[in-house]
Amino acid sequence: MPNKLHNETSPYLLQHQHNPVEWYPWGDEALNRARSENKLIVVSIGYSACHWCHVMERESFENDDIAAVMNQHFVSIKVDREERPDIDQLYMIAVQLMTNQGGWPLNCICLPDGRPIYGGTYFRPTDWKNVLLQLAEMWRENPEVATDYAQRLTAGIQQSEQLPVSRIPEAYTKKELEAIVTPWKRLFDKQEGGHTRVPKFPMPNNWLFLLRYGVLANDPEIVEHVHLTLRKIASGGIYDHVGGGFARYSVDGRWHIPHFEKMLYDNAQLVSLYTEAWQQRPTDQYKRVVMETLAWIQREMTSPDGGFYCALDADSEGVEGKFYTFQQDEIEQVLGEDAELFVRYFGVTRPGNWEEEHTNVLKVDIEADKMAQEAGFSVEEWDTYLAQGKQRLLDYRNKRVKPGLDNKQLTSWNALMLKGFLDAYRVFGVPEYLRCALNNAGFIRAHLYAKDGGLLHQPDANGKTISGFLDDYAFCIEAFQALYEATFDENWVYEAKRLMEYVLAHFYDQDTAAFYYTSSLAETLIARKQEVMDNVIPSSASSIVRALGRLGLIFDEQRYLTIASQALANVVPQMDAYGSAYSNWAIQLLEEVFGCYEVVITGPGWHPFRVALDATYIPNKLILGGTKGTLPLLEKRVGDTTRAYVCRDKTCSLPVENIEALLQLITQ
Numbered sequence: 001m002p003n004k005l006h007n008e009t010s011p012y013l014l015q016h017q018h019n020p021v022e023w024y025p026w027g028d029e030a031l032n033r034a035r036s037e038n039k040l041i042v043v044s045i046g047y048s049a050c051h052w053c054h055v056m057e058r059e060s061f062e063n064d065d066i067a068a069v070m071n072q073h074f075v076s077i078k079v080d081r082e083e084r085p086d087i088d089q090l091y092m093i094a095v096q097l098m099t100n101q102g103g104w105p106l107n108c109i110c111l112p113d114g115r116p117i118y119g120g121t122y123f124r125p126t127d128w129k130n131v132l133l134q135l136a137e138m139w140r141e142n143p144e145v146a147t148d149y150a151q152r153l154t155a156g157i158q159q160s161e162q163l164p165v166s167r168i169p170e171a172y173t174k175k176e177l178e179a180i181v182t183p184w185k186r187l188f189d190k191q192e193g194g195h196t197r198v199p200k201f202p203m204p205n206n207w208l209f210l211l212r213y214g215v216l217a218n219d220p221e222i223v224e225h226v227h228l229t230l231r232k233i234a235s236g237g238i239y240d241h242v243g244g245g246f247a248r249y250s251v252d253g254r255w256h257i258p259h260f261e262k263m264l265y266d267n268a269q270l271v272s273l274y275t276e277a278w279q280q281r282p283t284d285q286y287k288r289v290v291m292e293t294l295a296w297i298q299r300e301m302t303s304p305d306g307g308f309y310c311a312l313d314a315d316s317e318g319v320e321g322k323f324y325t326f327q328q329d330e331i332e333q334v335l336g337e338d339a340e341l342f343v344r345y346f347g348v349t350r351p352g353n354w355e356e357e358h359t360n361v362l363k364v365d366i367e368a369d370k371m372a373q374e375a376g377f378s379v380e381e382w383d384t385y386l387a388q389g390k391q392r393l394l395d396y397r398n399k400r401v402k403p404g405l406d407n408k409q410l411t412s413w414n415a416l417m418l419k420g421f422l423d424a425y426r427v428f429g430v431p432e433y434l435r436c437a438l439n440n441a442g443f444i445r446a447h448l449y450a451k452d453g454g455l456l457h458q459p460d461a462n463g464k465t466i467s468g469f470l471d472d473y474a475f476c477i478e479a480f481q482a483l484y485e486a487t488f489d490e491n492w493v494y495e496a497k498r499l500m501e502y503v504l505a506h507f508y509d510q511d512t513a514a515f516y517y518t519s520s521l522a523e524t525l526i527a528r529k530q531e532v533m534d535n536v537i538p539s540s541a542s543s544i545v546r547a548l549g550r551l552g553l554i555f556d557e558q559r560y561l562t563i564a565s566q567a568l569a570n571v572v573p574q575m576d577a578y579g580s581a582y583s584n585w586a587i588q589l590l591e592e593v594f595g596c597y598e599v600v601i602t603g604p605g606w607h608p609f610r611v612a613l614d615a616t617y618i619p620n621k622l623i624l625g626g627t628k629g630t631l632p633l634l635e636k637r638v639g640d641t642t643r644a645y646v647c648r649d650k651t652c653s654l655p656v657e658n659i660e661a662l663l664q665l666i667t668q
Contacts, residue, residue, distance in 0.1 A: 004029070009461040010080040011406045012048040016057065020067035023078045026087060034075040034112040040139050041114065042076040042132075045088050045106040048406040049248075049261035049311040051320055052122045053105040059125045066129050073136035074109075081106070082310060082408060083458065085469060086518050089529055093157050095119040109135050114526050115150035116157075158527040165513050168569045172592045174217060176572060180586055181213060181222065184579040192254050193229030195580070199259070201249040202233055204269035205538045209583040209590070211277060212619040216594045223280075230277050234289045235368065237361035240324060241346060242393045243300075244292030246270050247314075256363050257354060260314040260321040260403070264301060264413045265537050267293055271420035275427045280617040284369060284379065290424050292390075297417065298436060303409065306439035307447065307459075308417045313404035323403050326393070327358045334396045335389060342389050345371055410458050411448045411468055414440060415475035416537075422482045426614045434486060441483060441492070444476065454502050454519070470517050470531065473503045474543035481550055488606065488626030493554060500551055500560070503544060513566040515541050532571060538584035541567065546588050553598055553622055556632040568592070591620050595648050597666055600633050601625035603642030612659040618666055 004024045005017040016023050024030035026043075034041045044061075046053030060066045070076050081088035081104065091108040094116040095101075101121070108119035109131075118135055139146055189196045194203075207226050214222030233239065236255025238247050245267050247258030271290050278286040301309045316323040328350045332339040346362040347353065354361050372382035418440045425433035447459040448468075455468030455476060477496045484493035506519040517531045517540055531540045545567045552560030568588055575582040575589070597618060601609045602625050610623060624633050625644075633647060643655040646665040656662050 005078060007462055009464070010048075010083050010408060011404065012046060012053075012080040012082075013078055015048065015054075016061065016078050019057065019061045020064050020071075021061050021076050022067075022071045023076050026077050026079050026084060030075055030077050031114065037075070038112055039073065039075050040117075040135060041110040041112065042070060042074045043079060043087070043091055043108045043110055043114075043116075044076065045079040045081050045091060045108075046104045047081050047311070048404060049263065049313045050104045051259065051261070051314045052103075054315060056105050056122055056128075060123065060128050063125060066125060066132075069129060069132050069136075073132065073139075075112075080408075082406075082410060083466065085471075086522070086525065086529075089517060089531065090157060090525055090527055091116060091119065093160050093529070094153060095121070097153060097156050097160070111146060111150050115154045117146045117150050117153070154526055157529075161530055161532045162512070163514065163532065163570045163574070165566070166569045166573060168565050172572075172589060174593060176576075176589060177213060177217065177586070177593060179576040180579040180582070180589075181210075181217075181219075183576065184210075185222070185225075187580070188225050189253070190225075190228075193225070193232035194255070198253045199249045199251050200238075200253060200255055201536060202238070202246060202266060202270060203536060203580065203583075204266070204273045205534055205587075206580050206583045208269075208273050208276065209586045211273075211280060212587060212590055215280060215617065216590060216620065227277065227281060227283075230274065231283070231285060231366050234274070234285050235364045235366045237363045239289060240296070241362045241364065242324075242390050242397060244289070244294075244296035246293070257361055258321070260324055262312040264297075264308055264310055264410075265416055267297065268413065268416035268420040269537070271417075272423045275420075275423045276617075276619070279427050279614070284383070287428065288383070290428070291430075294421065294424060294433065294436075300405075302436070303407070303443075305447070306436075306443035307409040308414045308440065310406040310408040310410060310413065312402075313406070316401050316403045321354075321361070323397065323400050325354065325356075325359045325361055327352070327360065329358075330396070331393070334392055338385075338389055341371070341375060342393075345386075408458055409443075409447070411444065411455050411472035412457075412475045412537075414444060414448070415472070415479040418444075418479040419475070419482050422479070422486050426486055426610075429611065437483065437486070441480070448472075452521075453498070454506070455499070467519055467522055469519075470503070470507050470515055470540035470544060471537070473499055473507070474540050474547055477503075477547040477551070478543065481547065481554070485623050488624075488629070490626075490629060490631065493551075493631070496547070497551055497555060500548065504563070507544075508563070513563070513570060515544055515567070533581045534584045535581070542571075542582070542584035542588065546584065549588060549591065550622060553596060554624065554631060554633075564588070594620055597621040598633060598647040598652075599623045599625075599662070599666070600637060600645040600647065600652070601642070601662075602629070602634065602638045602644075603627065603640065605642035609642065609644055609659055609662060612663070616663060616667070621666070 002017040238258040352359040421437040457466040480492045480496040548564040644662040
């Protein structure tokens, strides 16, 4: 018989519905039972693409003896961290406070009221069983010890990441930026790119900040390291050279061997990053990975109604990476006389380059495209030849058993991907990318809006409603503002403003000048937390502050700018100690130091102006315009003649009527 997870829609929860553990989803039924029976709670958190989550399930949660212990002494709750990031956030902080580390699977033992007393990540079966028995005995014999510890730990959770309100300085200078970047440089891996640590995560927002900083602050060393990093990532096995898309991280120091799960949020941000890097330094490899990744998103990660799915699993047929690897014999069989060149190009060997004999994780040399010149190809011929060979390998690979698809459609990750399509559309001019973005925006409007005008975290299903979190709003607002810049359809930017007003009403705390991760209308948990530090995904707080700053300029709304300035001032004192954990805040600081160009393009010929502007690398710009408009900067500037203005600090230039003059106003 299935357990209580059988009515859930999350693929991760459904994977556990036939475990002998009597799992519950998070909710009143489980929590009420724990309180009424005075039982400790096991809160076990993971996600569908998590390899070690699957391992612990096989070893412990499918083990009848361990399940009997859990069922007798505990109420066991399974949580999909992507579905309930608010719960994940609280118990991750708890485990980090207890053990100084975190990750998934995340397993917490809690009092009947949900306050944690013990936790960790992956446990071996014997260790897990011993922990459970010892805690059950303690709860039976000495419950006051557990209660006292829970009280102190919960206080620590509530106090973590709380920042004092700081004075807003009259002006920021390059010194604040240099104080962040100088110690950060010491972490650079000069040989393989990225940072000197293993495993290697792409961290797209880190390199976005550093690229912009390197250009605006005229630091060529930083710019070169960013490009080294991006070329190494795109050349390594962390990138799927056959099917497009990036894995979550590499387990080695050379970006070669990935942890094979592919996450929507990584790929969305990497599309935007490689697009911007191409804009700054046109490189064939960057354009190729953007287009191949977006082709993969369209082919495998897009629902019929325009939504984007969450992730592809690392495993297939119970083996990590089995879907993605090749033996040399297979490549020779598929490609025939073309195989020799591809074997060299992808670094394939007959013995193999991974754990299992004869198995290869495809990678390319950072200068691999020079092979095309040696073989007598032109750039266009090589692109065509390479694409045809990859397609033949993809067709062959698609006959294998595919990794599991996590078909959740999360508002925050959809919005990141929407923006990725828009960024690529603006730089590469592919109309299909705009169509995908508009389709996804339509999906968000149709399926991810709540009845009160706010956002949902994912579409309603089986009577289950999860309200939107701050990152859902922040990334959606950013995406809608980007849609306005791509189309000059004001409906999108007004919708962004309406959502921002909802955020200020339900997420912002005036006393602490900070944004909570959960709405004031949401379920009450053991603590209401902020999310300040940036990670693989920029934090919800930094993202909402950046959106506030942009909307403040677009609508000339001083209230937005003041709130954004205070939130940034609270964080700046923390940033120099650990720059990579504040990279999105640092992008906001960049614009405070170097300013933001507000470019207005009006009249019937606006589109060529916008295209020319996007062909030039100007990271600190905002574009408004079109043939009609009600925004403050467009007042009395829209007419039958195409004109452009450049505004900064509430001062605008005289109008110009040609592209060269516009670019001169910005680059002079």
